[in-house]
Each structure stands twice: as structure tokens, then as C-alpha cells.
Amino acid sequence: METTSSPTKSCPFCGEKILAEAIKCRFCGEFLQAGGGTGNAADVLAGAVRDVPNPLNPADVDKELYFEGSPSLAALAGSFILAVFFLGLAGFIGYYFSQNHGGLVGLGLALAVVLWLVGKIIVFKSIFYRVTSDRIEFEEGVFNKDVDNMDLYRIVDLRLRRTLLDRIFGIGTIELVTNDENQPTCELYKIKNPRKIYDVLKKANLIADRRRGVMHIE
Numbered sequence: 001m002e003t004t005s006s007p008t009k010s011c012p013f014c015g016e017k018i019l020a021e022a023i024k025c026r027f028c029g030e031f032l033q034a035g036g037g038t039g040n041a042a043d044v045l046a047g048a049v050r051d052v053p054n055p056l057n058p059a060d061v062d063k064e065l066y067f068e069g070s071p072s073l074a075a076l077a078g079s080f081i082l083a084v085f086f087l088g089l090a091g092f093i094g095y096y097f098s099q100n101h102g103g104l105v106g107l108g109l110a111l112a113v114v115l116w117l118v119g120k121i122i123v124f125k126s127i128f129y130r131v132t133s134d135r136i137e138f139e140e141g142v143f144n145k146d147v148d149n150m151d152l153y154r155i156v157d158l159r160l161r162r163t164l165l166d167r168i169f170g171i172g173t174i175e176l177v178t179n180d181e182n183q184p185t186c187e188l189y190k191i192k193n194p195r196k197i198y199d200v201l202k203k204a205n206l207i208a209d210r211r212r213g214v215m216h217i218e
Helices: 041-051 073-096 102-125 163-168 194-212
Strands: 006-011 017-019 066-071 127-131 135-140 146-151 154-159 171-178 185-192
Touching: 017 194, 066 185, 066 194, 073 127, 073 154, 073 163, 073 185, 127 194, 146 194, 154 194, 163 171, 185 194
Parallel strands: none
Antiparallel strands: 006 017, 066 127, 127 135, 135 146, 154 171, 171 185
């Protein structure tokens, strides 16, 4: 409850009510003019430059970590089932056709299936996501790593896709629609706890828009 003993003011960046003596907004995280006044834009920016730590430090840029990880291996459930089927087939061939080099054929088939499955797992786990209060970072590649990032304020819409198997295994895919011409869509594929990350991203996206004064026109 606001009282006369604790006067408030409006944050010049996000418009939320904060204490008059505040030098940093507790809603949007922007620094205000030292001494509590809002001042003009030049003074506010000058104060921010003085008070904000080195912006080249990743820990200062990515203020809060919401999620980091790779797609869940549960998304490969179909591949595991297929691998088990072919391994069983390899065993059948090796046992019933052992007199006609069936053992070698079965062993070769089993080895091929194992290598195929291991390869899929390696490629799958080479994908890595990192979601912070400022941006989403995408990393992929087994031998050559490609790293890209998307600022949250560029996100226009979010969609959560979950199949029946996804709900059973507790995973899902978050599709991001952006205003970036080079990357109009991207996704967090088959991650765990997708609903929680989806809700967090929606709120973080709104805060990022308000901090930068971004208005998306549909």
C-alpha cells in the first residue's frame, strides 16, 4: 500500500510505480538518475552508463538464466523402438540361418543398427539451448559448432506444440515467430517442462518489449 511516508514516482522506461528515491526500477531493471529523480533522458542515460557494470561481461548482459539444455532423448522413442525391432531381426537371422552365414549377416545388421542409433543420439544432443531474460541462444553441430541468438524483443508470437507422446513423456516444442527477416521462425525442440518455459518466455518477452518501447503490429 502506498503511503505519504514512502512517496513514489513512475519509471520513465516502463511506467510502473516505484519508490521516489529508487535508482533502479525493480520491474524493468533500468537504472535511473542518481539521487532518485527521473531527470531528462540525457541525465538518465548518463547515470545508467556510470552505474551499469561492464556490458561486455556476459553475466551482466544475460541477467537471469531461465533454461539451458538439449532436446530430450524421449523424442527419440520411435527410433529406439525401431532399433529394438531390427536388433531382434538380427538375432533371428543369426540364430535360424547360422548354417548359411546368417550369424555374420545378423551381426552386421546389429552393428549397423547400433551405429545408426548412436549417431542419432550424438546429433540430437549436440543441439543446445540457453534462455535468459534478454535472449535465446541456439547451438548445434557435432564437429563444427554454429551458435546463433535471438533477442527476446524480436519475438512476435509463441506457440507450444505437444503430441500425445510428448505429453506422456513431459516434453514439447516451443515455436517462436519473430520479426527477423533472416530467421522468421525458430524453435526449442522437444524440451522438458515446456509449459513452464513457455509461460516464462511470454512474460520475459513482454518485459523486453516494454524496456525497448517495442510495439508489435499484427
